[in-house]
Amino acid sequence: MRDLFTALPDDPAPPLADGYLDRVLVRGRRSVRRRRIGTAAAWTAVVLAFAALLVPVVPQAERPAAPARRPSVPDHFAGYSTLTSTVERSAPGRAIAMYTYGNGELFNMFQPLVVGADKDTYRRVGAVEERDKPQSLLSPDGTRVLVGERRGETTDLLLVDLTTGDRRSIDLGASFEVRLLAWSPDGRYVALGAAVTDPSQGQPDSAEYDALRHGTLRLLDLSTGRSTAVPSVRSPFAAAFAPDGARVAVQSAQEVHLLDLLGTEQAVVPVGAGRGLVARAGWSADGRFLATVPWDGTAVEDGTFLTENAQVTFVPIAAGTPAPPPVADVVRLLGWRDPDHMIAATADAQGRLSLNELTLSSGDRRVLSRFDTGMTCEFHLQHCQVTDLQLATGLLADLGTRAAESADHGPWPWALRAVAALPLAGLVLLYFLLRRRRS
Structure with missing residues (x-):
């Protein structure tokens, strides 16, 4: 080896090519830039992942009260979505409809929904x-929902504001089955049936049925939280307020009692055997008639699938007033647009x-939504089923139909956002591992 090194010529190393050093520095700086860009992109991904986790717990800004626009229903309601958020997490504003949607054949997956107006x-x-x-x-203006309990006694009701998501407890002053x-119509009063549990009967299966069989009428003033008992009306089945809100019609057995807001009885209207006052919307828009549907004296309409059509008949409040002709094939009468037009749910053969x-004078029908x-x-x-359907009755006079757009179901649940952020976090971790291995 010593001989080999001795034999090497003593010539100097060949000179570097022109601009070689500059090119090396440029490439060095480019690699630095790439590393910095990659690092910045990785941290951006991390920030976005944490934002996806934190957004669901950030309080939503309060939404304004009912806007001045004309209320409307979509020409078709959206299908079932397991990603639908709640009013409390993301207030939707005033609603045109409220209903329970889903099925419980295999899994109990019913959703109590409100739909924007x-x-x-x-x-x-x-x-x-x-x-x-x-x-x-x-509520008639679509801005609130009053919530009670069907099973067992309760001491309060919950009032949910759809424009803010806030809740307010309404103390009933005692424990009742409600x-x-x-x-x-003005949103101030609520008519309810209230009963006290009879200990000899054991635990009730349904407070709602007990309030129907053994309860008495109460008028709840939401502005003060006070409720006034009307002991003269027992076993109230259904109620409907007059268009001006000054009176309320309450059915007990086969008679409908017309009361003022102090509970004073002004008249009694017989509805006939096998007929029941239409719940919530049974008083016509002109105040002249009461709408009735078939009733066996025991059944409560809430909680049943809306698939069976029935006939709506009208009973004059004042003797001698001619009644409109009956209206067939109606699943549920939901409200009135004016004295000649009512809004109802109907079902086809399927x-x-x-x-x-529905137009009373001509019998014409116009589909608003499906x-x-x-x-x-x-x-x-x-198959999805609809129960407990209600409309914001105070918005029906100006009701229109809008072309349904992509449904807004609100922000995803927190747990689902966490799951969605995991793949992104995994990609960030993989990037750092590959970068470290390459180094």
Whole structure:
């Protein structure tokens, strides 16, 4: 080896090519830039992942009260979505409809929903889901929901504001089994049936049925929280306020009692055997008639699938007033646009539900909207069903139909956002591992 090194020429090393050093420095700086860009992109991904986790717990800004726009329903209601958020997490604003949607054949996956009166917002009412056997009323202006309990006694009702998501407890002053009946047009009064549990009967299976069989009428003033008992009306089945809100019609047995807001009885209207006052919307828009549907004296309409059509008949309040002709094939009378037009739910031969405007004078019908009753519930194993359908009756006079857009179901649940952020976090971790290995 020494001989080999001795034999090497002593010539100097060849000179570097022109601009070689500059090119080396440029490439060095480019690699630095790439590393910095990669690091910045990785941290950006980390920040976005944490933002996806934190957004659900950031309080939502309060939404304004009912806007001045004309209220409307979508020309078709959105299908079932397990990603629907709650009113309490993301307030939707005023609602045009409230109903329970889903099926319980294999899994109990019913959702109590409110649908926006101004855009296609769908929200679950969390206060309803939290009750064991809930019952609820939608206010006439669509801005509030009153929630009670169907099973067992309760000492309070919950009032949920759809424009803010806030809740307010309404103390009943005592423990009652309650049946919510109707809400006055001005939003101040609620008619309800209330009963005290009889210990000799054991634990009731349904407080709502006990309030129907043994309860008395009470008028709840939401502005003061006080409720006034009307002991003269026992076993109230259904109620409906007059269009001006000054009186309330309450059915007991086969008679409808007309009362003022102090509970003073002004008249009694017989409705005939086998007929019952239409709940919440049974007083016509001109105040002249009471609408009735078939009633066997025991059944409560809430909680049943809306698939069976029936006939609506009208009973004059004043003797000698001619009644409009009966209206056939109506699943549920939901409210009045004016004295000659009512809004009702109807079902076709296949059980598909729709909202219709019915004209009393001519018998004409116009479809306003349709419900999705396809097989999208219970993980696409069952047909979806609608129960407990109510409309914001104070918005029906100006009601229109809008073209349904992409449904706004609100922010994803916190747990789901966490799951969605995991793949992104995994990609960030993989990037750092590969970068370290390359180094």
